[in-house]
Amino acid sequence: MVEDEKRRRAPAMTLEQRREAIVASTVPLLVEHGGAVTTSQIAAAAGIAEGTVFRAFKDKQELLVACMxxxxxxxxxxxxxxxxxxxxxxxxxxxxxxxxxxxxxxxxxxxxxxxxxxxxxxxxxxxxxxxxxxxxxxxxxxxxxxxxxxxxxxxxxxxxxxxxxxxxxxxxxxxxxxxxxxxxxxxxxxxxxxxxxxxxxxxxxxxxxxxxxxx
Structure with a gap:
């Protein structure tokens, strides 16, 4: 519960900083899990709520291209x-x-x-x-x-x-x-x-x- 609350209250960042942080957390997941990695796994690795991922990227494909x-x-x-x-x-x-x-x-x-x-x-x-x-x-x-x-x-x-x-x-x-x-x-x-x-x-x-x- 406390961990969920921490993810919901993501630290204040600019949009670009948030995107960079999400990408940094996602690249190792792609190496480990491939394209099957879920946005919930990405959010957990980044320490944010899943909705924050989609406020930074319009869809999963945009995130994956940023990772490339x-x-x-x-x-x-x-x-x-x-x-x-x-x-x-x-x-x-x-x-x-x-x-x-x-x-x-x-x-x-x-x-x-x-x-x-x-x-x-x-x-x-x-x-x-x-x-x-x-x-x-x-x-x-x-x-x-x-x-x-x-x-x-x-x-x-x-x-x-x-x-x-x-x-x-x-x-x-x-x-x-x-x-x-x-x-x-x-x-x-x-x-x-x-x-x-x-x-x-x-x-x-x-x-x-x-x-x-x-x-």
């Missing part, structure tokens, strides 16, 4: 990568970055799957997130922009003498491995661990001796 937008945000991952200690060996630096990026891709995938399970097509998702078809396809919106930020952060992990290719190009190739690895779950195959991906990126798939020559 929040899920795409890579601020946390970029900050994590930029904070990796540069004194660590290159392989360790890259492994930590790949671990962060893998978690980011998992979140995007799980939230996206939840939206599709709730009946929101990929096309509708883009239209509702970006407002019109032209903006939806723009590289300045959505995943391309956020992945570019991740790529830029990863390129900063390479030292001046580490590479035969430009840092941004090298980071993009490693990011491609991470993306391909994540897609492996679509084919029912197991995925490689971050350290395995980094080892493949740095040393290739061919066995070599200590001089780097094929054995």
């Amino acid at each position: 937008r929040a899920g795409l945000n890579s601020d946390e991952e970029v900050a994590h990568i930029e904070g990796i200690e540069r004194a660590l060996p290159l392989a360790d630096r890259l492994t930590e970055a790949v671990r962060a990026i893998s978690g980011y891709l998992d979140r995007i995938w799980q939230v996206g799957q939840a939206l599709q399970a709730a009946g929101i097509s990929r096309e509708a998702m883009h239209d509702r997130m970006h407002g019109d078809e032209g903006r939806a396809k723009s590289p300045e919106n959505g995943p391309p922009r956020e992945m570019l930020r991740v790529n830029d952060a990863m390129s900063g992990l390479f030292g001046p003498d580490d590479l035969r290719l430009p840092p941004a190009h090298s980071a993009r190739l490693l990011l491609g491995l991470v993306l391909t690895n994540r897609m492996g779950t679509n084919f029912g195959t197991s995925v490689s661990e971050p350290a395995e991906l980094v080892d493949l990126f740095l040393h290739g798939a061919i066995r070599t001796d200590h001089r780097g020559e094929p054995s």
Whole structure:
């Protein structure tokens, strides 16, 4: 009873603050329960009455699209990568970055799957997130922009003498491995661990001796 009263008397917030708080509570639920998550579960997680959800969002679909937008945000991952200690060996630096990026891709995938399970097509998702078809396809919106930020952060992990290719190009190739690895779950195959991906990126798939020559 007391808990219900607390939820009914939600703390005073602006509409935007309320929306952000609800989204922050909903994203983990989507990862855990998928599109079947109910507004009552969302309200309970946010510590508010269910009606407050619909005062902040016109319907559940609008809330789920807002969650997708929040899920795409890579601020946390970029900050994590930029904070990796540069004194660590290159392989360790890259492994930590790949671990962060893998978690980011998992979140995007799980939230996206939840939206599709709730009946929101990929096309509708883009239209509702970006407002019109032209903006939806723009590289300045959505995943391309956020992945570019991740790529830029990863390129900063390479030292001046580490590479035969430009840092941004090298980071993009490693990011491609991470993306391909994540897609492996679509084919029912197991995925490689971050350290395995980094080892493949740095040393290739061919066995070599200590001089780097094929054995």
